[in-house]
Structures are given as C-alpha cells and as structure tokens.
Amino acid sequence: MSPAPFSSIPFRLDMQSGVPVYRQIMDQIHGAIAAGALRAGDQLPTVRQLSVDLSVNPNTVVRAYRELEIRGVLTTQQGIGTFISSKTVAPDEAERQRKLTQMVGELMAKAGAAGYTAEEVATRFLEFMSEQRRKP
Amino acid sequence: MSPAPFSSIPFRLDMQSGVPVYRQIMDQIHGAIAAGALRAGDQLPTVRQLSVDLSVNPNTVVRAYRELEIRGVLTTQQGIGTFISSKTVAPDEAERQRKLTQMVGELMAKAGAAGYTAEEVATRFLEFMSEQRRKP
DNA sequence: ATCAATGTATTAGTTGACTAGAACACTGTC
DNA sequence: GACAGTGTTCTAGTCAACTAATACATTGAT
Numbered sequence: 001m002s003p004a005p006f007s008s009i010p011f012r013l014d015m016q017s018g019v020p021v022y023r024q025i026m027d028q029i030h031g032a033i034a035a036g037a038l039r040a041g042d043q044l045p046t047v048r049q050l051s052v053d054l055s056v057n058p059n060t061v062v063r064a065y066r067e068l069e070i071r072g073v074l075t076t077q078q079g080i081g082t083f084i085s086s087k088t089v090a091p092d093e094a095e096r097q098r099k100l101t102q103m104v105g106e107l108m109a110k111a112g113a114a115g116y117t118a119e120e121v122a123t124r125f126l127e128f129m130s131e132q133r134r135k136p
Numbered sequence: 137m138s139p140a141p142f143s144s145i146p147f148r149l150d151m152q153s154g155v156p157v158y159r160q161i162m163d164q165i166h167g168a169i170a171a172g173a174l175r176a177g178d179q180l181p182t183v184r185q186l187s188v189d190l191s192v193n194p195n196t197v198v199r200a201y202r203e204l205e206i207r208g209v210l211t212t213q214q215g216i217g218t219f220i221s222s223k224t225v226a227p228d229e230a231e232r233q234r235k236l237t238q239m240v241g242e243l244m245a246k247a248g249a250a251g252y253t254a255e256e257v258a259t260r261f262l263e264f265m266s267e268q269r270r271k272p
Numbered sequence: 273a274t275c276a277a278t279g280t281a282t283t284a285g286t287t288g289a290c291t292a293g294a295a296c297a298c299t300g301t302c
Numbered sequence: 303g304a305c306a307g308t309g310t311t312c313t314a315g316t317c318a319a320c321t322a323a324t325a326c327a328t329t330g331a332t
Contacts, residue, residue, distance in 0.1 A: 020319080020320060021321075023259070027259075048278080048279090058279095060320080065279090076280095077328095078279045078328050079279065100260050101260055121236065123159070125261060157290080157291075158290080183309060184308080192291080194292085196290080196291060198309075198310075199290085199291085212310095213298095214298050214310070215299030215307075216299065216300085279327085280325105280326075280327070281327090284323080284324100285323095286320080288317105289319100290316080291315080292316095293312105294313085295311085296309105297309085298309075298310090299307085299309100300305100300308100301304100
C-alpha cells in the first residue's frame with residue numbers, strides 16, 4: 001500500500017482559541033499552499049481521514065473544503081477526492097497574505113496611535129462589512 | 137411639568153439591518169455627542185422612557201448605556217439618571233469618528249484594489265482582534 | 273454486480289450573542 | 303415612612319453560527 005497519496009500537512013488545531021475549527025483548517029491549507037508545501041493538483045487528505053486525524057467531525061472538514069472550493073482554491077470530485085485547484089497561484093500567495101496582514105496591522109497601529117480602542121475600530125469595520133453584505 | 141428634562145434625540149432604529157439594537161443606540165448617542173446635540177452633563181432619556189419610545193426592552197437600553205459607561209462616555213447614578221460624562225470631549229468627536237471611518241474605508245479600498253475579498257480582510261482582522269483579546 | 277473509498281445531504285445538539293419579562297434596590301420628595 | 307421615579311439584577315426565550323451523528327450518492331476496481 002502507498003503510505004499516503006497526499007501530502008500530510010502538520011495540522012495544528014487550537015480548540016481553546018475560539019477560532020472555528022473549519023476556519024483553522026482553511027487557514028492552514030492556505031498557509032501550506034503559500035509555503036509551497038501544496039501545489040496545484042495535489043490531493044488533500046480525504047474528508048474522513050482528516051476528520052480522524054484531527055478528532056473532528058467529517059462535516060467540519062467538509063465545511064472547510066467547501067468554503068475553499070467556493071473561493072476557487074480547491075476542487076472536489078465526488079467519489080474521487082479533493083485537490084488543489086489548478087488556478088491557484090502558489091508562490092505569490094505568501095506575499096499576498098503577508099501584505100494583507102501588514103495592511104490590517106497598519107490600520108490597527110494607526111488607529112491605536114490616534115486613540116481609538118480596538119472595539120471602536122471593530123465596530124466601524126463590522127459596519128462596513130454589513131453594509132457591503134446587504135446590497136446584493 | 138417640564139416637557140422633558142433631557143434632550144430628546146431623534147432615535148431611528150432599523151430592526152431589519154441586523155445591527156444589534158443596543159449598538160444602534162450606542163452609535164446614535166455617540167453621534168449626538170459628536171454633533172453637539174448632547175454635551176457634558178446633559179441627562180439622557182431614562183431607561184424606561186427610551187425603552188418605551190423605541191418599543192424595546194429596558195434591558196436593551198441598559199446594555200447600551202452600560203457599554204457607553206464602560207468606555208467613559210456616560211455616567212449612571214442609580215435612582216437619579218444617566219448623564220453624558222464630563223470627560224467627554226464633544227467637538228473633536230465628530231472629526232475623530234470621521235477619521236476612523238476614513239481609515240477603515242481606506243483599508244477596505246486598498247485591500248479591494250489589491251485583489252483581496254472582504255472575507256479575507258475580515259478573517260485577518262478578526263485574527264488580530266482575537267489575539268489582542270486573549271492576552272489579558 | 274459488488275464492494276470499498278470517496279464526497280454529499282439531512283437532521284440535530286451546543287454554544288454564545290441578543291433581547292425580553294419581572295422582580296429588586298437606590299434616590300429624592302412629600 | 304410612603305411613594306414615585308430611577309437604575310440593577312436575575313432568569314429565560316430566540317436566533318444564528320458551529321459542530322456532530324447518521325444515512326445517502328458517486329466513483330472506480332474487482
């Protein structure tokens with residue numbers, strides 16, 4: 001038997017963090033792609049396999065995979081498996097994510113320096129989000 | 137009888153918006169202060185009065201008032217009433233809020249131009265928030 | 273056709289945020 | 303002290319997000 005047809009990502013879950021498990025899975029897949037550990041066409045752990053590895057319900061894995069599929073990161077084929085989408089651009093992704101982190105960090109720093117609490121920024125931010133979301 | 141010892145703010149609630157009522161109340165008080173309609177020492181509508189005016193449970197008003205008190209905007213005195221805190225700086229507040237809105241707007245525009253979805257930005261942002269929150 | 277491996281769908285339980293109902297405690301006036 | 307007006311607290315209901323349990327559908331090899 002082949003010892004695993006798919007890259008085994010060293011998933012690390014923090015059940016205490018309050019961050020939803022499905023989102024942590026998404027982030028780590030994102031990260032693995034960004035780091036080059038996963039490339040277009042690579043197969044991900046099966047829903048059942050990963051759910052066992054993480055001691056999590058299969059549906060939680062499904063949720064993560066589906067969200068990533070919607071965003072074009074993954075491609076799932078019933079009865080076959082889940083794969084990294086061919087459209088995914090691996091190398092630039094790391095830079096992309098770093099830039100986003102920096103952008104957000106800049107805002108927080110700038111706002112903090114101007115005397116705004118994190119809550120205030122969050123409130124404004126969420127208002128922005130809900131406005132965007134209500135239109136379509 | 138005096139026709140109302142406190143400024144009657146023209147509260148406008150949008151029950152369809154998905155924005156929590158207590159937060160809308162907070163925002164409008166914030167706005168009234170920023171606009172100069174409310175100044176330090178002014179009494180706000182009583183919990184019961186405002187709850188009747190808005191057809192909302194008193195506890196919802198209490199929630200809004202308490203949050204604002206925690207942030208130093210209001211001062212409540214049991215048996216007396218709720219007042220605008222003397223520390224509140226009214227005139228600069230409008231400018232302050234506009235600036236924050238602009239900061240957040242800039243981030244969203246910048247991120248959008250760089251190809252990030254609102255979701256991506258939100259995810260990064262929430263990670264930031266939860267990191268800040270877990271330390272103390 | 274059968275079977276094992278895969279993803280899918282349906283339903284339900286858990287939790288936290290939000291709101292509500294009702295009883296309680298404090299203040300000032302009479 | 304009684305009372306009306308004020309904020310406070312305790313308890314519970316509602317809803318959405320998240321996770322779980324279970325049964326179902328598809329694929330490819332035998």
